[in-house]
Amino acid sequence: MMTKKNQYPATALVVDDSTYNTLLTEKYLRRKKWQQPDNRKITAFLPGTVREVLVKKGDAVKAEQTVIRFEAMKMVNNVQSSINGRVKEIYVSAGDRFSKGFVLMELEQETA
Amino acid sequence: MALNNKIEELKKRKEQIEKGGGDKAIEKQLAMGKMTARERVDAIVDENSFQEYDMFVQHDARDFDMDKMTLHGDGVITGTGMVNKRPVSIFAQDFTVAGGSLGSMHARKITKIMDHALKMHMPLIGINDSGGARIQEGVNSLAGYGDIFFRNTISSGVIPQISVILGPCAGGAVYSPALTDFVFVVDKISKMFITGPEVIKTVIGEEISMEDLGGARVHSEITGNAHFFAGSEAECFEQIKKLLGFIPWSNTEKAQKLEPKDPDKRYRIDRIMPSDPKQPYDVRDVIRAVVDGSDFFEVQELWAANAVIGFGRIHGETVGFVANQPLVLAGVLDVDSSDKIARFIRYCDAFNIPLVTFVDLPGYLPGIDQEHAGVIRHGAKILYAYSEATVPKISVILRKAYGGGYIAMNSRHLRADYVFAWPSAEIAVMGPEGAANIIFRKEIQSADDPEKMRALKVNEYKDKFANPYVAASRGYVDAVIEPLETRKLLVHALSVSVNKVQQIPHKKHGIPPF
Known part of the structure; x- marks a missing residue:
């Protein structure tokens, strides 16, 4: 049967400054908000287990220096710092398991 | 032995094979709300039109005591039949036989019917209900999947290929349906995923049910892997027949022409x-x-x-x-x-x-x-x-x-x-709003009443270009x-x-x- 007019939604979507009266999908509503990447945070790109933490709090680190080794997906991965800086905080120690996206370590930018 | 006796023996052999994994396994299948592989085939094709092939095929695995196991039909039924008097090739995995697991002979039966469908230019309908690779057969089982995927790809765009997911379809097995034209799923019965909930739990540490990970609804609403969603197997088979009514039997044909009909007058x-x-x-x-x-x-x-x-x-x-x-x-x-x-x-x-x-x-x-x-x-x-x-x-x-x-x-x-x-x-x-905001930006900004000017310019644009x-x-x-x-x-x-x-x-x- 023809869809009745009063079944229409009251939600809105803006495209090119025009506001359209329309339904929003579940998937659209559940979309992930974008976040600015922060290279001072060393985040697990895979879930895994910490093998070895190679630095201590307060240590100076150089870009591309390996700071943590962890095991994930049957492989040992070397995690490197992407900045020159200092270790601000370490949140894991050897043997800890962590999930994807977990912050393993935080660095401070070296102020020149 | 007289011919009559031999015929009796044939009948006996067939009867045994037709029982699939036996009464207990069938009972379990039905308890899950599922039909048996044979019932499914019969529900799709015209009455008494199904001819089965390779019923007597046996696996040849020897390791892990497999030599002591008889798997009827090696866990899959293959054959040809008619749908609305037009020929189709079908295979249906039989979950009651070793969980419908795919071994080398199981795969060979499937690829044989696939080759047949391609050669004869008729649609292929694949009913998937399988626990996955038959681990005991090792790399031969993987070879079987590869042979199926290859044929799915080669047949793509030549003959229609329809996949029906009526049970689990996990790991590499999902790639056969993914390569076909249309995937049919049934609520609560179909499950598709590359890695299942257990692996996800061990590796990622996230807990999720099979249904929430790769149930019929997920693939119909979120992933887009499925094309048709049904509430029951019976409804699903009606959808398949309806689809077949619209499409041609191969890329060298046109779809059947039916008697023209006027649209319903209620749609104004x-x-x-x-x-x-x-x-x-x-x-x-x-x-x-x-x-x-x-x-x-x-x-x-x-x-x-x-x-x-x-x-x-x-x-x-x-x-x-x-x-x-x-x-x-x-x-x-x-x-x-x-x-x-x-x-x-x-x-x-x-x-x-x-x-x-x-x-x-x-x-x-x-x-x-x-x-x-x-x-x-x-x-x-x-x-x-x-x-x-x-x-x-x-x-x-x-x-x-x-x-x-x-x-x-x-x-x-x-x-x-x-x-x-x-x-x-x-x-x-x-759209007029966006266009007016760009083209008449200066006029709008410098106007005494920018909103009034904006509305004016939007209308101007609408009149001219919309x-x-x-x-x-x-x-x-x-x-x-x-x-x-x-x-x-x-x-x-x-x-x-x-x-x-x-x-x-x-x-x-x-x-x-x-």
Whole structure:
């Protein structure tokens, strides 16, 4: 049967400054908000287990220096710092398991 | 032994094999709310039309005590039958036999029926209900999957391939359905995933049920891996038969022509669409208003609902419909709807099914998630698919056709054969608000009352450009038509396109933006 007019939604979507009266999908509503990447945070790109933490709090680190080794997906991965800086905080120690996206370590930018 | 005795022996052997995994296993299958493999085949084909092959095939695995195990039919039933008096090839995995696990002979039975279907130019229907690879057979089981995937790919675009997921279909096994044309799923029964809940729990530490990970609903609404969702197996088989009624048996044929029928008079095409371009309506009502018997068979109804695709008949001939759906997300194009539309166009083009496109969209969905998900690459698929298609291509611009969306939706520029527009069409580079804000920025900013000036300029732009006549003056639109003339013109356009010949340069194949 023809869809009745009063079944229409009251939600809105803006495209090119025009506001359209329309339904929003579940998937659209559940979309992930974008976040600015922060290279001072060393985040697990895979879930895994910490093998070895190679630095201590307060240590100076150089870009591309390996700071943590962890095991994930049957492989040992070397995690490197992407900045020159200092270790601000370490949140894991050897043997800890962590999930994807977990912050393993935080660095401070070296102020020149 | 007299022949009679031998016949008796044959009957006995067959009877044994037909029991599959035995009464207990069958009981378990039924308790899960599932039909047996044999019942399923019988439910799809015309009565008594199924002929089974390779019933006596046995596996030849020797390791892990497999030599002591007899697996009836090696866990799969294969054969040919008729659907509405037309031949089809079928295989149905039998979960009651070793969990429908795929070993080398099981796979060989499947590839044999696949080769048969391709050679005889008939559709292949695969019923998947399997725990996956038969681990005891090791790499031979993987070889079996590879042989199936290869044939799925080679047969693609030659014969219709239909996958029916009626149980688990996990790991590598999912790639056979993914390579086929249409995937049918049934609520609570179908489960598809690459890695199951247990592996995810161990590796990622996240807990999720099979249903939430890869149930029928998930694949129908979120992933788009499935094309048809049914509440029961019986409903699913009716959907399969309905689909087969619309499509041709191979790429060298046209779909069956039926007796033409008028659309249902309740669908008043001139009363469906609100004239305000910001108000929604269900574009499927427009399709129902033009197709024979108002019978529109929608594909992927629940996924990317901002675009509508499906089959219907116009004057007895099967047509593939593509439409923007203003009711959902204002009908915008995005990653999912682009994939949905592009693949359907390629399906119709491969199987000689003319395309009718109804256009009403404000453009592409704005958003960081969309850009980062590659909406450029995905959106490009629509351009590619329409440009490449050589079947008759007809567009009807109902209302908005703005910017890139206008070009993508089977515009003249992509070699549409006919472009019709309703008088309500707005064919422009963008919506009036956006355009006025850019073109008249200075006037608006410097006005004493910017809002009043903005409204004035928006109206000015609307009057001048929000219509079909600018495009028609350039010949981009062939005819501006009244809504009530739509079906008549579609019948006309399709009937004058029957001898369409369009060559594209010879090539091995293009490189579409997959």
